[in-house]
Amino acid sequence: MSAPANAARGEASIRVAGEPLVLRPSFAALVAAEEELGPLFALVERAARGDLRLAELVALFWHCRHDAPPALTRETLGEAVVAGGIAGATPALKLLLRQVLAGR
Structure with a gap:
């Protein structure tokens, strides 16, 4: 899907169809x-x-997606979050929310 997340940019990643997003x-x-x-x-x-x-x-993940393949749909992203569980999405969510509060 895309290159690895860059922590210096405040990026996070989740797995969608076995690939990092x-x-x-x-x-x-x-x-x-x-x-x-x-x-x-x-x-x-x-x-x-x-x-x-x-x-x-x-929705937050959808708007923050970067270099996602054109075939990725919001529904597919949602299904990936459900498949990985809320606990699996929490690290990425925490990182994004930290960026909202603190910036880079």
């Missing part, structure tokens, strides 16, 4: 996520309370 929290990606999900700080607060919905997690 890099999630890059760029300005454009976060603006797009905020347009769909509302204020990012509220998203962080919901996550901290354990109130983050699966659809919100997948």
